[in-house]
Amino acid sequence: MASTAGIELGQARRDGTVAATVTDLGGLVVHGAVDPAAAPAALPLSLDDVAFVVSVAGRAPSLHNTQPWKFKVRGNVIELVADTSRLLRHVDPAGRELTISCGAALFGLRLGLRRLGYIPGVDVLPDAAAPSLIARVRPIGRAATTRDEAELLAAVPHRHTHRGPFTGGEVPSRLFALLTLDAAAEGCELVLIEDPVLVGDLAVLVSAAAAEQRRSAQIAAELRCWVVPAGSHRGDGVPAEARLEGSDLAAAQHGVPLPRQEGCNAHDSLPQRDFGLPGTEQAGGMPPSMTAVLATAGDTAADWVRAGQALHRLLVHAATRWVFARLQSQPLESARHRDQVRALLGLTGVPQMLLQLGRANSAPATGRRSQGDVMAD
């Protein structure tokens, strides 16, 4: 779909799989066929290595923090398998967002291997007869971790979906340019939406999609399973603390309206998903400083895996500079609204995620499942 200096992307093979070779960050990204039978014993993964790599993958963003993945270890091959028992059947019937979430975890596996000095070999959707098998990943060589990769890894723990107010200050355009390269390196496109009128029109579509979902009893019931009350020790789902932070959480719980700061343009912020609790979404604070859409060339499972890898990669990269994103996917969950978003933004590709970026200096962590829970055996 795209190419950046020295990087060949998305070359489809006759059998439909992608044989792109991308080695932009010291081998962070190496796609190629992985034959588990031929895995060289010379590059073994210890139990500690697997635990580390899986823990990095587990910090990936996922729809409603469902973490719809399992990891299977066979020799030095880590298989990433979609856990379809965690599919949101009503909001995500085709499993698009589930697959994006798994793609995000796949990026974590790659990054974790790079931290250990391994070059990851990745085979995406290797078995047409087993569509839940998202990828096989194994070390295929060694290369010293680069400074960029070490920085990315250091940002994994504080990377988060930012629903609270931003601190203000511009996101440097140079950083955004680098994020577009991240997306391109993963075979995706990150498109800046500069025109405030377009952002306003997008906000209208977000509201319409949210209102439509609110009218569905099935979606509401599904959502209730993934909204976690404040103080819960659950390792998945979206906790109240992640929706609102600190005193803002207390204010909202007591019905105190949050202040809107001077100079904020109401059209700058897209309405956020209310997680079935209308009125608790943040209204005050500084608005995000950039709005963008992540798009793919097509709309197949392979595109969704690419979108997930691109998403996690660029979010972690942004987090290295304490820039975080609000994510909005509601208007992309119905074909009609998705087509409208595509037409409104004049996209040639398929929109997979709306992002609003801004600076922040707090990082509320959402829970994650234990390693025991995510290992298949």
Ligand SMILES: Cc1cc2nc3c(=O)[nH]c(=O)nc-3n(C[C@H](O)[C@H](O)[C@H](O)COP(=O)(O)O)c2cc1C
């Ligand atoms: C496919 C996908 C769709 C998402 N959609 C939304 C959304 O519409 N609204 C939102 O606030 N967060 C959204 N998120 C963010 C998740 O809720 C978030 O990743 C998850 O709760 C884990 O929290 P963390 O990102 O802070 O680690 C989405 C994430 C993914 C991967």
